[in-house]
Each structure stands twice: as structure tokens, then as C-alpha cells.
Amino acid sequence: MTQEAVTTNSAAPIPRARKQPAKKLPSKQLLGIAGIIGFLLLWELIPRVGIVEPRFLPPASEVIAALITDFGLTAFWVAVGETMLAWAIGLVMSIVLAVVLGFIIGSSMFLRKFTNSTVEFLRPIPSVALIPLAVLLFGVKIESTLMLVVYASFWQVFIQVLYGVADVDNVAMQTAKSYGLGAMARVRHVVFPTALPYLMTGIRLAASVALILAITAELVIGSPGLGREIALAQSGGAISGMYALVLATGLIGVVINLVMRFIERKTLSWHSSIRSEVIV
């Protein structure tokens, strides 16, 4: 009933609204920096004014000074290295394990149902429950840390891969079949691209969980790394040193989060282009 809709822009030149280049400073970043400075000031003031005794909470300046001193010490970097090593090995092991098992179990309806109750029961078990076992089996070696890290991060990746594989579009699968793609080709071109965003989410979650567990193991069990250094500093009364190490773990956490988000963005932009090629 209507032919003349005005939606389409005609080719004729349209007088453009004037655009003026933005001269304002990016207020978001400025506010963020102000927030950090404000937090540090508050932290500086609380012990100085005496709300908390400085021997329990040293002022920010002291802790930051201690952290800078740490940056010059080999022992500090060795501890960081040990933590990051356990983190990296544990993460890679759990990813490999989770991807293999996830794709196998996820692509079979039978296996999914068969394992569901066991998965739902094992997954919520807190990995720290394994601490006594790890101590018995490995003592204070890095293997103890690995055991906790792998157990905790495995589930993060595994569950996401299961979701991802289950999310594969039936129509896309049928289309691929009708074009004569073999099983391997289907996994490569249909299943994997669909599951990839889930996998990346899983890896991002696993990366921060792995750091938490690595530090936990070092802290509680005493396996080598930053966590143990924190426990030692605390029991040795090196309070500024302890806070400095806590700051350092936070910084490592921030870096891991940033790197993981960056990787996720990179892989997913690649993914969406691949995906639109296959499914259309």
C-alpha cells in the first residue's frame, strides 16, 4: 500500500551537519587517574592520621618504595618467575585436557548425558579441598601447585567448551554435511568456529582462576613463589614488604586480565570473519 517511503538516502548531496573536532580532554581517563591518586592518598592518610597503626598498615608511599626496591632484587623476580611458571604450565595442561575431553564429550549426545551427573558433582568441589592430598603426594614442590591449578582451571575451560560444542547450529551442520564435508572438515569449519568464542571465555576465566590457585598453593602449602614470599614476609614481620608483594600480585592479575582480553578480542575478530564465510 505504500511505495514512497523516505527511508533511503538519495544520491543527491545532503548538506552535512557541521562537525567540530573534539578538543576536550578524555575525561574518563582523567577521572580514572584521579581515582587512583585519591585511593593512594587515602591509603597514605589512614596510617598517618592513626586510624590504623602504621605497623599494621604502612602508608602507601612506604609500600610503593618497598615494591620499587623489590623490582631491583633477583629474589623477587625468581619468585615471580616461579609463580608464573606454575601458572603457565598449569593453564596449558588444563586447556589441552579440557579441549580434548570437551570436544569428545560435547559432540556426542550420549557421552554428554552419561557424564553429566559426574561433572555436576565434581565441578563444584573446591580445589582447595585437594590441598592436603597435594601435600601428601608432592610436599612443597611445584607439582602441588600444579595439581590445584589444573583442577581449578580445567572446569572453567571444559564447561565452556561443552556449551560451545552444544551451541553448534544444526542448520550449519546439515549444510556442511550436504556439501559433502567429512567429519574432520566439519569439526574444523563448523564446530570449532562456533565453539571458539566459548573456548576463549573459558581460557580467560581459567587464567585468573589459575593465578588465584597458584598463589593459594604457595601461600598455604609453601611451594615456591610469590605466595610463599608473602607468608614469609608476614611471619617475619616485614610488613611493608608483605604489602608490596600483595600489590605485585594485584599487578600481575591486572596484566593477565588485560592480555587475556586482548587475545580474546584478536581471536574473536578473526572468528567472526571465518564464521560468516562458512555459514552463509
Next chain:
Amino acid sequence: MRFLKTLGYLLALPLILVAIWWASTLGETNFFVPTPALLAEAFAETWFGERIFSDVLPSIGRLVVGVASAIIIGIVAGLLIGSVKWLRDLTEPVLEFFRAIPPPVLVPVLMLLMGITDGMKVAVIISGCVWPVLLNTIEGVRAIDGVLSDSAHTYGIHGWARIKYLVLPSAGPQIMAGIRQCLSIGLILMVISEMFASSSGLGFTIVQFQRSFAIPEMWSGIVVLGLIGVALSFIFQWTERRVLRWYHGLREVENAV
């Protein structure tokens, strides 16, 4: 028939696993792994008695108080920070930093600040669990649909009504995701605050068993922790399904397209 099939799927693998475990511990006695019968016996002996009141319930009590406080603080602060743009910009980097700190390192810090008390253990749980709830709430509030928010605005829905009918339900899925993380971190912190600095509680007891090489008892403690984890997870899923029924329906419709 259908029911039997479901039951089969539910029990088959666990039964097989237990059978394998039983078979592999039949022969020589393994120092690290007790037989199923021995574990069951140790479990009953260890946990069906006074320990429930002296260790299990106090631990769970601290966990519940800590997690509940963290959820409330996280949601309230998240609603505030999420609705005020400058506050969000101001606090974002600091909050991102706090979230990135592995929560267990808070145990020695708070031990120092508060001494070894129940309050300290609850504080550890709160200060570790609050971040996922807080940051997810902020993100949920920030991501409220502009058109929906305008609709509420034009129909005169302000203040508390706005929070109740618009903000909370809209941020609900995000908040629930935060609560899920909060629960698992809470359980971890409950255990290690007791392992690290305590003379009672589940974590302490289990480490004691390990130190005195009471292996079946130690395993039974691991089982108790596992059971608590599973129970929390079920409670969470049950609640989540009820609270977010609309959301799951919506997702199904969207995915079906």
C-alpha cells in the same frame, strides 16, 4: 521407562567409577587411597558427632554470613556506582585492581589487621567475594537498554520503583553471574582462612588429619568440602532458575532464530 533411562544416565558413571575404585583397592592396601568401605566408615565416625557442631556448622555459618554480606554490599555499591557515570569512571581502575588481586593474599593481610578471630575470617570472605558481585552489578547497571530506561522515565518510574522494576531485573543476569563466582571464591576462602590461621573449622581439621597421617579421615574431610560445594551449587542453580526464568526463556527464543 523414561524415568529409568534418566536414572540410568544419572547413576551409571558414578557407579562405574566407584566400582573401579573398589576393585583397584582390593588387593594390597594403598597408603594414600583408602577402600570405599574404610572411607565410608571414617566419614560416619568423623563427621556424625560432635564435629558437626564444633567445626562444620561454624565454618558454614561464617561462609553464609560472609557471602551474604558480600552480595548485599556488592549489589548496593554496584547500583550506586553503576548509576553515576563520574563515580564509575573515577572508581573503575581502582576496582579493576582490587578484583585482580588473588583473594587468598588477603588472609595474611587481614590476619595482621584484625588478629585471628571469627571476624577476620568473615572479613576475608567478604573482601574476597565482594568484587565479582560489585563489578558485575556495575556492568549490569551500565548496560541497561537506553530505550527501556527512557520508557521507564517517560512513564514516571523513578527512585525505588525504578530500581525494583527496571535496574535490578535488567542487571539480574549479570548479578547472578557475579554471585556464582562469589560462591566459589567464598568456599575457597573459608577453607584457607582456616588452614592458614585457625584452631578450629573444617579447613583446620582436614589439615590436622593430613599432618597426623589419618588418611581415611582426611579423605572424608575432602568429601565434606565437596558436598558443601555441590550443595551450594544446587542451591544457586535452583534460585537462579527461579529468579531468571524470563531470561532463560528469552535466550532460548533468541538462540532458536
Next chain:
Amino acid sequence: MQSETTPGTTPAPAGKTLPGNEAMLSVRNLKKVYKTDGGDIEAVRNLTFDLKAGELACLVGPSGSGKTTLLKCISGLMAPTEGEVLLNGTPVSGPPKKMAVVFQEYGRSLFPWMRVRENVELPLKNQGVPRAERDKLVDDALEAVGLSHVPQSYPWQLSGGMQQRVAIARAVAYQPEVLLMDEPFAAVDAQTRADLEDLIRTVWRKLGVTVLFVTHDIDESVYLGERVIILSSSPTVIQEDLTIDLPDERDQLNTRSLPRFTELRHHVYEQIQLAKQGHRPAAAVQTDSSAGSGAA
């Protein structure tokens, strides 16, 4: 471009205005500039017009000409950069009580966690309308849009057209004095659309509400309105304010086949083509050049 003139009409920079207190809704020299990171975007340059109480006016204009922007300024969701909006003579500074808006993105304007009935009921409940009265208003509104059979569904279980009808029902049940609608029928099929057009006219005549109806569709604007306000392309001014002198009783078949309907439609079409080509009403061009920023 200034040499192009429309035969038979004198282009006016401003729409029709009314003396003193006769206007229900007045838009005065309204200008809106969006301040973004990428620079300032002038969405609306200068708009002036009045709606008298109980009038049904349609607003047409090319895409991006600032129709939604204008509606947001009128409904108090956004402050204009310059100029003002008056409702019953008082300046609008926030969403007024007796005004309802049906948004262009209807799917996103319904609460997905509430059932259809709750969605329609919420504004009334929030105003403290007593239960019995509320129920009646909601029932009537759902009945009017033909949705009385799905009160317990969630919005996302409905088709696009049904969702839009829920949004309309919510606005109708609210019993506003002024109803703003932003391309409400963009996503519904032709048959539903015809039904909804008649529904709007029925509701309008029954409630005596003042309606400002934004549309892309020229036929629709002529069929629905007592008046069609045509916007120029950006930077936006009023291209023409046209009275629709069709009989008050309208009906999909007969009205649309009247010779006068065809004439009016033709005229609006021409004006919009001109607007899209960047033609500007003479007075607006003068205003522009006197301000030292010639258009196009």
C-alpha cells in the same frame, strides 16, 4: 538550489503557531546539537510549531532528519541546546506526567521480565491507580489492540507487530493528554498496519488526546493526520506545515481513493524529494546566511 521553488506553496521556516493559551504543545526555536567524541552533530537546527489540544499531527522527514531527536526533546528526555518546549504553557524540563511515548525500537521498550499484562499495568500501578480501575484500563487497552488473548505471555514470545501493539496498549492505558509515537508501525505487516492506523484514529477521537505521530510513510501521514509537518534534511528546519483537508471520517478504502488524497500525497512526496535533495525553504536559507553559515 535556492532557485527551486515548489509550485503553489510558499515554503515557511516555521510551522503553524497559535496565539497565547490555545496551544497544548509548543515547540519554540528548538535546536539540538549532540556533543560527541567525534565532534558536534547538529541534529535539529530550528523548529517552531504548535499543536492545539486534541489535534493529530504527523511528522515526516528523511531518515536522520532528527525526528527521534525532536520527540526526545518534547518528551523531556533530553534538554534542547537552544529554544524550549512548552506543555500547556509551562516549559518541559523532565518527562511530563500526562505524556506517553511509543518508541521506534518497540522491542526494546518493553520489560522482558514482565508479562504483557504487567508491562501495560506497571505505569498505572506506579501512579497508584486503584486496583479495580487499573484492571479495567488494562483490559480495555489490550482489547483495543486485539491482544486480550495473550496477557500472560512474555513480550519476547510475541511477534514484532504484537510487541508493538503491547507498547501502544501501554500508552493508551496510561490515558495521556499527549501521545508521541515514533514510527510505531515500521515493523508490522500491511494488514496489521491498516488496523493499527484505524485504532490510533479511534483512540484519538475517543480520548481526545493530542497526538504527534512520526512516520516514514507518506500515505500513512496523509491518511492519519489532520496536519502533516514535513522536516527538511539535516540541518533540520520545517520544510512545510500542511493542513490535511480530508473528511474526518476516514476509511482505508474510500479515503485512500479520494482525488484529494492523491493530490495531498503527491504534494508531500514532492516536498520530501526536495528535502532529500537538500532544498531548503527560502526563509530558512535567509536565516542561515544571516547567521553566517550558509546551508549546502
